[in-house]
Amino acid sequence: MSVLxxxxxxGVAVFAVSGAELALDKQLDLFGVxxxxxxxxxxxxxxxxxxxxxxxxxxxxxxRFLVVAxxxxxxxxxxxxxxxxxxxxxxxFDAAGLGLFVAAGTTKxxxxxxxxxxxxxxxxxxGIGGGIARDVLVGVVPVxxxxxxxxxxxxxxxxxxxxxxxxxxxxxPTAAVGALLVFTVRMLGIWRDWHFPVGRR
Amino acid sequence: MSVLxxxxxxGVAVFAVSGAELALDKQLDLFGVxxxxxxxxxxxxxxxxxxxxxxxxxxxxxxRFLVVAxxxxxxxxxxxxxxxxxxxxxxxFDAAGLGLFVAAGTTKxxxxxxxxxxxxxxxxxxGIGGGIARDVLVGVVPVxxxxxxxxxxxxxxxxxxxxxxxxxxxxxPTAAVGALLVFTVRMLGIWRDWHFPVGRR
Amino acid sequence: MSVLxxxxxxGVAVFAVSGAELALDKQLDLFGVxxxxxxxxxxxxxxxxxxxxxxxxxxxxxxRFLVVAxxxxxxxxxxxxxxxxxxxxxxxFDAAGLGLFVAAGTTKxxxxxxxxxxxxxxxxxxGIGGGIARDVLVGVVPVxxxxxxxxxxxxxxxxxxxxxxxxxxxxxPTAAVGALLVFTVRMLGIWRDWHFPVGRR
Numbered sequence: 001m002s003v004l005x006x007x008x009x010x011g012v013a014v015f016a017v018s019g020a021e022l023a024l025d026k027q028l029d030l031f032g033v034x035x036x037x038x039x040x041x042x043x044x045x046x047x048x049x050x051x052x053x054x055x056x057x058x059x060x061x062x063x064r065f066l067v068v069a070x071x072x073x074x075x076x077x078x079x080x081x082x083x084x085x086x087x088x089x090x091x092x093f094d095a096a097g098l099g100l101f102v103a104a105g106t107t108k109x110x111x112x113x114x115x116x117x118x119x120x121x122x123x124x125x126x127g128i129g130g131g132i133a134r135d136v137l138v139g140v141v142p143v144x145x146x147x148x149x150x151x152x153x154x155x156x157x158x159x160x161x162x163x164x165x166x167x168x169x170x171x172x173p174t175a176a177v178g179a180l181l182v183f184t185v186r187m188l189g190i191w192r193d194w195h196f197p198v199g200r201r
Numbered sequence: 202m203s204v205l206x207x208x209x210x211x212g213v214a215v216f217a218v219s220g221a222e223l224a225l226d227k228q229l230d231l232f233g234v235x236x237x238x239x240x241x242x243x244x245x246x247x248x249x250x251x252x253x254x255x256x257x258x259x260x261x262x263x264x265r266f267l268v269v270a271x272x273x274x275x276x277x278x279x280x281x282x283x284x285x286x287x288x289x290x291x292x293x294f295d296a297a298g299l300g301l302f303v304a305a306g307t308t309k310x311x312x313x314x315x316x317x318x319x320x321x322x323x324x325x326x327x328g329i330g331g332g333i334a335r336d337v338l339v340g341v342v343p344v345x346x347x348x349x350x351x352x353x354x355x356x357x358x359x360x361x362x363x364x365x366x367x368x369x370x371x372x373x374p375t376a377a378v379g380a381l382l383v384f385t386v387r388m389l390g391i392w393r394d395w396h397f398p399v400g401r402r
Numbered sequence: 403m404s405v406l407x408x409x410x411x412x413g414v415a416v417f418a419v420s421g422a423e424l425a426l427d428k429q430l431d432l433f434g435v436x437x438x439x440x441x442x443x444x445x446x447x448x449x450x451x452x453x454x455x456x457x458x459x460x461x462x463x464x465x466r467f468l469v470v471a472x473x474x475x476x477x478x479x480x481x482x483x484x485x486x487x488x489x490x491x492x493x494x495f496d497a498a499g500l501g502l503f504v505a506a507g508t509t510k511x512x513x514x515x516x517x518x519x520x521x522x523x524x525x526x527x528x529g530i531g532g533g534i535a536r537d538v539l540v541g542v543v544p545v546x547x548x549x550x551x552x553x554x555x556x557x558x559x560x561x562x563x564x565x566x567x568x569x570x571x572x573x574x575p576t577a578a579v580g581a582l583l584v585f586t587v588r589m590l591g592i593w594r595d596w597h598f599p600v601g602r603r
């Protein structure tokens with residue numbers, strides 16, 4: 001297994017934790033916990049591949065992604081009473097997962113010939129789509145649309161990857177820099193409690 | 202018309218009933234009833250074909266599926282006051298529809314070369330996706346994620362179809378056995394009031 | 403730029419206004435406003451292209467659609483306090499956008515060989531899908547399913563385009579007539595306050 005695949009599966013696991021946690025909060029049963037874990041972890045990648053016409057989606061073709069997402073959901077369900085203690089590390093891993101997903105999504109979009117604005121959009125959808133699907137499934141207005149400064153790091157990272165592509169830089173290192181930028185800005189936003197403005201009427 | 206097509210259209214009709222019923226409960230207008238009937242009946246098949254890259258989806262290419270779904274919605278709208286009487290048979294047909302959709306979806310996923318875990322997943326999405334879309338459209342947390350033991354029969358049936366494929370059994374009889382298993386376990390679950398555990402915090 | 407493209411971008415802008423307005427009503431932050439503007443404006447076209455297998459979707463391949471949608475969302479966010487004054491014209495443009503989207507969606511569906519009922523369905527999804535996605539994202543039962551007589555003009559217009567195709571008429575003028583019919587019936591419905599019946603139980 002390559003380092004990239006390990007990181008990818010780690011991102012899947014961390015996103016699955018956030019889905020399973022919300023499912024428990026909403027009193028879903030075990031199946032609901034597994035579905036929300038899988039949707040959160042794989043939804044962004046599925047959406048990306050549907051938009052790019054890369055079917056069946058990569059996360060379905062390789063069964064390991066589903067297995068990791070479902071196993072994570074099962075573990076969260078089993079150890080739920082102990083969970084509140086691990087919020088801090090989860091946010092750290094979640095920021096890492098966001099970075100990996102955004103960088104990978106943007107790179108894949110550019111590789112099929114999308115322009116700059118659409119590529120950034122697809123990259124952000126890859127990173128954020130799973131969380132939006134998670135929230136919509138349980139009737140919650142997606143948290144990313146309301147207050148968490150979750151999108152700015154995604155847009156910045158996707159833009160850096162896209163600019164690197166425009167300058168014909170090596171895609172691998174460019175993606176790494178983009179992912180790191182997402183991670184850093186996201187953690188800064190959490191640390192400094194940054195928020196987006198809300199419109200007034 | 203083959204027996205399979207008749208069964209398929211029957212499954213569509215039964216799923217359309219459940220969509221139209223929920224639309225009436227939620228005070229939607231006639232158009233809302235027709236949309237919910239069609240989404241519930243065809244949503245799972247559309248999702249399956251999008252994931253497998255089989256576009257346009259089969260239920261769109263053959264207009265009869267849409268016609269049956271919309272006609273069913275119209276009938277439910279017209280006879281709504283008499284409906285509460287027919288809950289029992291609807292559950293029976295619904296279990297049959299679930300079996301047919303899961304078996305057909307799993308078989309199609311295997312035929313395009315998906316592995317075991319992804320094929321089971323696509324089979325379950327085919328059977329359950331329409332009902333999830335129906336509930337999300339009217340702001341209800343999908344019932345299948347909360348308490349109904351709806352997913353276990355789907356997973357079991359899809360697994361049997363997948364195992365049969367792995368043993369190189371004849372796909373037709375294997376699908377029939379899978380569909381029958383879904384139906385039987387689902388009806389047993391209703392009869393014995395089986396539920397999944399809900400996590401505690 | 404052709405006249406058609408200008409009209410298309412105008413439709414995108416008007417739909418984006420309705421998305422951004424709802425986002426402001428729901429107290430979303432700036433990012434939420436931009437996402438809802440883009441989803442409302444481009445969601446119907448993305449759904450259409452996913453269903454037809456035309457990936458990446460046209461509105462992603464040509465970055466101008468996204469730029470217009472996002473710029474419109476930004477403008478609405480900035481000038482929100484002045485917005486209530488322009489409800490009338492927005493409804494006018496919205497009806498025009500609906501007509502253009504329905505006519506274009508139906509024409510595209512027919513061009514890939516869909517039959518009459520599926521083509522009308524895809525045409526309506528093109529016109530209405532973005533608004534449904536907008537409402538679902540913020541936890542609102544889609545207004546088009548509840549009371550607004552929004553679907554009848556869409557179905558009529560899509561049917562006229564489909565009939566014109568069946569009679570081998572010139573697609574361009576047929577689409578124009580269909581779009582105009584949608585617009586006219588929609589404005590009549592607003593003016594005369596037409597509603598669909600709601601079912602009783």
